[in-house]
Structures are given as structure tokens and as C-alpha cells.
Amino acid sequence: MGFISGNNKLLSKIATSDGHGENSAYFDGWKAYENDPFHLIKNPNGVIQMGLAENQLCFDLIQEWVVNNPKASICTAEGAQDFKDIAIFQDYHGLPEFRKAVSRFMEKVRGDKVTFDPDHIVMSGGATGAHETLAFCLADPGDAFLVPTPYYPGFDRDLRWRTGVQLFPVVCESSNNFKITKEALESAYEKAQESNIRIKGLLINNPSNPLGTVLDRETLKDILSFINDKNIHLVCDEIYAATVFSQPDFISISEVMQEVNGCNENLVHIVYSLSKDLGFPGFRVGIIYSYNNVVVNCARKMSSFGLVSTQTQFLIASMLSDEIFVENFIAKSSVRLSQRHGLFTKGLAQVGICTLKSNGGLFFWMDLRRLLKESTFEAELDLWHIIINEVKLNVSPGVSFHCSEPGWFRVCFANMDDETMRVALRRIRHFVLQRKGLIEVATKKQCRRSKLEISLSFRRLDDFMNSPFMNSPHSPMSSPMVQART
Numbered sequence: 131m132g133f134i135s136g137n138n139k140l141l142s143k144i145a146t147s148d149g150h151g152e153n154s155a156y157f158d159g160w161k162a163y164e165n166d167p168f169h170l171i172k173n174p175n176g177v178i179q180m181g182l183a184e185n186q187l188c189f190d191l192i193q194e195w196v197v198n199n200p201k202a203s204i205c206t207a208e209g210a211q212d213f214k215d216i217a218i219f220q221d222y223h224g225l226p227e228f229r230k231a232v233s234r235f236m237e238k239v240r241g242d243k244v245t246f247d248p249d250h251i252v253m254s255g256g257a258t259g260a261h262e263t264l265a266f267c268l269a270d271p272g273d274a275f276l277v278p279t280p281y282y283p284g285f286d287r288d289l290r291w292r293t294g295v296q297l298f299p300v301v302c303e304s305s306n307n308f309k310i311t312k313e314a315l316e317s318a319y320e321k322a323q324e325s326n327i328r329i330k331g332l333l334i335n336n337p338s339n340p341l342g343t344v345l346d347r348e349t350l351k352d353i354l355s356f357i358n359d360k361n362i363h364l365v366c367d368e369i370y371a372a373t374v375f376s377q378p379d380f381i382s383i384s385e386v387m388q389e390v391n392g393c394n395e396n397l398v399h400i401v402y403s404l405s406k407d408l409g410f411p412g413f414r415v416g417i418i419y420s421y422n423n424v425v426v427n428c429a430r431k432m433s434s435f436g437l438v439s440t441q442t443q444f445l446i447a448s449m450l451s452d453e454i455f456v457e458n459f460i461a462k463s464s465v466r467l468s469q470r471h472g473l474f475t476k477g478l479a480q481v482g483i484c485t486l487k488s489n490g491g492l493f494f495w496m497d498l499r500r501l502l503k504e505s506t507f508e509a510e511l512d513l514w515h516i517i518i519n520e521v522k523l524n525v526s527p528g529v530s531f532h533c534s535e536p537g538w539f540r541v542c543f544a545n546m547d548d549e550t551m552r553v554a555l556r557r558i559r560h561f562v563l564q565r566k567g568l569i570e571v572a573t574k575k576q577c578r579r580s581k582l583e584i585s586l587s588f589r590r591l592d593d594f595m596n597s598p599f600m601n602s603p604h605s606p607m608s609s610p611m612v613q614a615r616t
Contacts, residue, residue, distance in 0.1 A: 149291035155514060156181070156283040156530035163524045170549055178554050181524040183339065183492045184545040185373065185409040187466040191459050192409070195449060202448035205441070212444070223430060224253045228443035231450035232417060236402060238456055239372040244384040246419060252429040253443075254416035255436030257369050257403040261288040263436070264399055264418060265295045267428045268363050269330040274298045275365070276318050276332045278310045280495075280531035280538070282339045289333070298322050298329065301534045307486060308341055308495075310334070310349055315356050331363030332356070337370040337380060340531050340540035341495050342488030344374060350386040358394055366400045372407035372460055374490035375468035387421075395421035404446065406492060408459070413442050467492070467544060470551075474543045477555040481562040485541075492544040496525065499537030501565060510536040521561045523554060 159181045168176035196202070201212075223229070229248040236246050254260040269275070271294025277285060278300040289295050300318040302308040315332070322329050334353060336345045345353075357364045366383040374380040384400065387393050400419040405411035415438050420426050450456060475485050475494060486495040502509040507529045514527040517539075528538035543551070 144292055147291075149287070154283055154286075154530045155511060155527050159514075159518055159524040159526055162518050166522070168522070168550065168553075170553075174553075175522065177518065177522045177524050178550060178557075179524050179545060180542050180554065181526045181540070182545045183406065183542050184411060185406060185463070185467070185492050186546070187470060187544050188409060188459060188463045191455075191462060195452070195455050199448060199452075202445050203441075224251065224438070225440060225443045225447060227451070228438075228447040231447040232402075234453075235450045235456060236371075236417075236419070238453075239380075239407065239460065240382045240385065241379070244382060244388070246384070250419055250421070250426050252418040252420070252426060253433050253436075253438045254418060254429075255438065256405060256411070256414040256416040257367065257401055258284065258288050258416065259414075259436040260401045260403070260416040260418045261285070261365070261367070262293060263429050263432050264365055264401065264420075264425075265289045265293045266432060267425050268365075268399075269293070269295045271295065272328070273330040274322060274327050276300050276315065276322070276329055277532075278302050278308075278314070278334060280308065280340055280528055280533035281333075282335060283526075283530045283532075285333065295330075296327065297333070298327060299532055299534075300332075304486075304535055304538075307343070308338075310345070310353065312352050312356065315353070319360060329360070329362055331365055333365045333367065334383075335367040335370075336383070337374060337490030339367075339370065339491060340493055340526070340528075341486060342491035342493055343486070344378060344380050344490050346378065347381055347386060347389075350381060350383055351390055354383070354386060354390045354393055354398075357397055358390075358392065361394075362397070364398050366398070368400055369403040369406050370491045371402070372463065373467055373492060375464045375471065376489040378489070380490065396425075397422070399425060407463075410446075413446070414438060415442065415446060470543050474541070474551060474555070477551075478558065481559045483558070483562065493540050493542045496539045496541050497537065498539055499535075501562075502537050505536055507536045514539070517561070521557050523557060 163177045163179045163181070166176045167173060168178045226248070229251040232251055233246040233248045237244060252260075252263075254263055265275075265288075274296035275289060275298065277297045279302055281297075281299075285297060290297060298318060298321075300310065300314050302310055302314055319329055332353065334345070336350075337343065338345075353364065364383070368382060371380055371382065382400075383398060387395060387398060398421050400417075402417040402419060404413060404415040416436075418426075418429050420429065471488075471494065478485060478496065482500075484497045486497065488494050498513065499505070501513055503512065510527050510529055514525075517523050517525060526540040528536065528540070531538075531540065546554070
């Protein structure tokens with residue numbers, strides 16, 4: 131510790147800067163959970179992790195496939211014969227069968243409406259590495275990417291910390307459900323020019339993290355027209371593509387490109403990952419898919435700094451090549467995400483808490499503006515400190531997502547078992563009832579169905595949480611893989 135505090139001059143400015151973004155409520159919530167993690171038996175009064183966008187609802191399907199396909203791993207008796215071929219040096223282009231399988235999976239997730247060339251697949255150590263690699267390839271230090279708000283806090287780290295690239299906000303508002311508009315894009319671009327900031331690209335997240343919403347076709351066309359008019363790059367983060375569980379369907383930028391005349395494909399780049407759609411964040415499988423050959427070549431050179439292990443590639447290639455498994459997984463994942471999302475948001479509605487209408491991702495955008503003492507971000511953080519320290523729930527405040535309005539919080543719903551969800555809902559109910567003297571209970575008029583998802587016609591919350599539907603056989607707690615982690 132003395133070396134770090136007293137000899138910072140011996141380290142690089144980048145290494146000792148605060149560019150990683152850990153001085154954020156988003157990361158502080160994680161630390162609070164790590165210091166006092168909830169456990170149904172060992173620590174029932176601990177912090178419940180609702181800040182982790184992880185899909186644990188389909189581990190049983192993955193585990194079943196692994197058990198039935200032992201040759202897919204070189205670490206089994208059945209697969210050991212391939213150990214040498216996989217363990218020795220491999221070209222950083224990636225195993226051909228891996229790139230082919232990932233391309234096919236991306237097509238499947240997008241409804242087979244587009245095709246992807248395996249030769250345009252570039253590997254990376256998760257989406258984090260993919261974003262940083264693209265930032266290096268597309269921009270110089272001091273250049274900026276436009277990013278619609280609210281946006282994932284990790285982007286500040288992924289794109290900025292080591293590259294010197296800036297992120298310039300495109301302010302979106304709750305009045306239109308935080309939709310990206312042409313006017314907002316133009317306004318942000320003009321403000322950047324007035325500040326002498328060179329805009330090199332636009333970064334979008336579809337489905338949105340933290341909103342859980344998908345971009346419609348017209349918005350995507352407007353975005354393509356905008357980047358073509360400005361001659362800037364478009365980076366599309368589509369890592370939640372297979373988590374869309376109800377209408378409207380997910381529409382990839384790759385599909386819309388085919389419908390826009392004169393679209394410059396060289397400006398379009400997709401970031402993908404298996405961390406969210408398959409629930410494999412620990413495998414660190416990140417993908418860059420660029421329509422620009424120069425970018426592909428450049429990114430491939432840089433990928434040597436963050437390759438995916440060939441053992442992982444070998445296993446994933448085999449799994450994703452099993453089209454029966456893939457179709458079954460995508461279908462069941464959608465159903466389970468829909469059920470969990472519905473149970474959670476309806477449980478919140480029982481105590482008058484509204485959520486933005488959403489149909490994708492592993493989270494929803496919770497509206498607690500009524501609980502603020504005043505409409506300020508300071509009041510939002512005061513409320514968050516109560517939720518994290520007294521209610522013991524790690525939900526992420528909107529200010530850490532650069533939201534333009536105080537009072538919104540991201541809640542992750544797919545990383546816990548059913549019983550933990552019930553505990554979380556009970557805590558929320560108790561918290562709201564404690565504060566009922568300070569606020570009015572939400573009414574149907576305040577939470578119009580056209581904008582906010584709410585149902586006030588359910589049984590009392592106790593009856594609701596004790597219903598058979600709350601005891602899902604697909605609770606991740608039933609998986610030995612999860613039990614081993616708890």
C-alpha cells in the first residue's frame with residue numbers, strides 16, 4: 131500500500147487515473163453486496179444482488195447438454211484425445227469451426243433474416259474487450275462517440291479508460307420512454323461541434339441496457355441516415371439480442387442495413403457476446419463483427435491481447451453447432467425470462483411501483499421518482515443509500531447510467547432463484563409501507579398502460595408471492611452449477 135500511495139510517479143498516469151469508473155454508485159453497490167452477500171440460510175439478512183445482469187434461468191439446459199456431449203470438452207475422458215491439437219498454439223483468427231458456429235448462432239438469434247460471414251468475426255475477451263478494440267481502431271485520443279442516455283456505466287471504462295476516447299451524451303427523456311430521436315442526435319452533435327469535440331461515431335445498445343427496450347425499425351433507419359449524413363461510425367452493441375421475450379421483436383441493425391439505399395456498410399460494426407444470451411460471462415467470449423475489411427484486419431491484430439482460449443472455442447463450437455439444442459434453448463429462455471419479468475414487475479405493481487414497459491434484457495427500469503424527497507440526483511443517491519444499507523437490495527441508481535432525470539433505478543431479475551425474488555419483494559413492500567406517510571400510493575392515472583407497465587388488479591402481494599407460479603421448477607437455485615457457487 132505504501133508503494134502505491136507514496137510512489138505514484140513510478141506508475142503510468144493511465145494506471146493511476148480514475149478512468150476505470152469505480153468511483154460510481156454502480157460499482158459501490160457491487161462492493162456492498164460482496165461485503166455482505168445474501169444467502170437464504172447462511173446470511174438471510176444480507177444484501178440481495180440485483181445489480182448483476184446475469185442470466186441464470188437456463189443453466190439446467192446447458193448442464194444437460196454438457197453431460198450428454200462429453201467429447202465437446204478436452205478435459206473429459208471422451209474428449210482427451212483432442213487435447214494436444216487444441217492445447218498447442220492456434221492462429222488468433224480463431225478456430226474456423228468456432229467462427230462458423232458463432233456466425234450461425236448470430237443468424238439464428240436474428241430470425242435467419244440476415245447472414246454473417248465467418249471471416250468477419252473477430253474474437254475478444256468479452257464485450258468489454260470488443261468495445262475497447264473498436265475504440266482503438268476507430269478513434270484517436272480526444273475524439274468522441276455519441277451515446278444515448280441512459281447507458282451502461284461500464285462503457286465509461288470500456289471505451290474511455292485506456293484509449294483516451296470521450297463519450298458525449300445524447301439526452302433522452304422519460305416523456306417519450308427514453309426513445310432516441312433525430313432531434314436528440316442532431317442536438318448532441320451540434321453541441322459537440324460547438325465544444326470543438328470531434329465526433330467519430332455513435333454507440334447504441336439494442337436491446338437497451340438499462341431500459342430493457344428494443345429499437346424499432348424507423349429509429350434504426352433514422353440512426354443509419356444520421357451516421358451516413360455525418361460520415362461517422364456506428365457501433366451496435368447487440369449482446370442482449372436473444373433475451374427479447376415478447377413483442378415487439380428484436381430488429382438487428384444488420385437487417386435494417388439491407389433496407390436503406392446508399393447505406394455505407396463500412397461505417398457499421400456490431401459487438402456481440404455469449405455472456406448474456408447464453409449466460410456465459412465467465413467464458414469471456416466477445417465478438418466484433420465489422421462490415422469494414424480494414425477494421426476487421428486491424429481488430430484481428432489487436433485481438434492477440436485478449437483472445438478466447440481454444441478450449442472454450444472448441445466447446446462453444448460444438449454446442450452452437452447443435453441446432454436442435456440452440457432452437458430449444460432460445461425458445462425456453464424466452465419463456466422463462468418472460469415469466470420472471472412478469473412476476474417481478476407485477477409484484478412491484480402491488481405496492482404501486484411502476485416500471486418502464488420493456489420486453490428484453492435481464493433487467494427493467496424502475497420508477498421511484500415518487501419516493502424522492504426532491505427531484506435531484508442528490509436525493510436519488512440518498513434514497514439509494516437507504517435501499518442498499520437498510521433495505522439491503524443492490525439496485526443501481528439512474529445517475530450511474532447518466533440518466534437525465536433523477537429517480538430511476540435498474541433492477542436485474544434473472545440472476546436469482548424464486549425464493550430470493552420473494553424475499554426481495556417482501557423487503558420492497560415493507561420499505562414502501564414504511565414510507566406511505568411521505569408519499570401517495572400510485573394510481574392508474576399516474577401509471578398509464580401506454581407508457582408504464584403496471585397491474586393493480588392482482589391479489590394481495592402475500593397471496594401473489596405464495597402462489598404456485600412463484601415456485602418455478604426452472605429456478606436457478608435447483609441447478610447444481612449454481613449451488614456450487616453459493
